[in-house]
Amino acid sequence: MANEKGSSINATRKLCETAIMLALATALSYVSFSNLPMGGSVTLFSQVPIIIIGYRYGWKWGISTGVLYGILQMLLQGLGNFAYVKGIVAYLILILADYVLAFMALGLGGAMFTKLKNQPLALGIGAFAASLLRYICHFVSGVTIWGEYADGWKSVWAYSASYNASYMIPEAIISVVGVVLLALVLDFKAADLKKRKKS
16 A cells, blocks of 8 residues: 555656646746747757656656647647648648657657766756757758748758757757756755765
């Protein structure tokens, strides 16, 4: 009975923490330093909560949280983008590459280096990997469905690479700094997040 109660508390903790982190990530996504005309922005640590969930609870939970966050981003901020693309294939690419897979990458990236004993290093590399994976998703979207907006560019590939890098590079830097600073004062593998001195 004690074990059942313990697992129930753990499950409740995970759900509550995930809900809080999703809400925090969503709120932070509205605090932006720049917004690009065809989507994409530099935000105040909005990727960090999802990356931490992935690190704290593993890749399956992290991926699920990232997918939920992507759907929230699409519903709350991205529905207007559907007016700029046409056709079912374009809609599917928009949904998957710009939202579902792009933000799923945050939870996956957070969980990729959990075996490293140095937590700030593990989270820092994870945040970089998450940002890189998200960048690749947006790059694919830019090449496949946003190419008509590449006026003045010699190649749609260069356009997509440059456009998406213009916000993803600062976003990656902010995320890496954010997770490293938090990892220096909190232990994300501990239930209470408290760092304990090694004996």
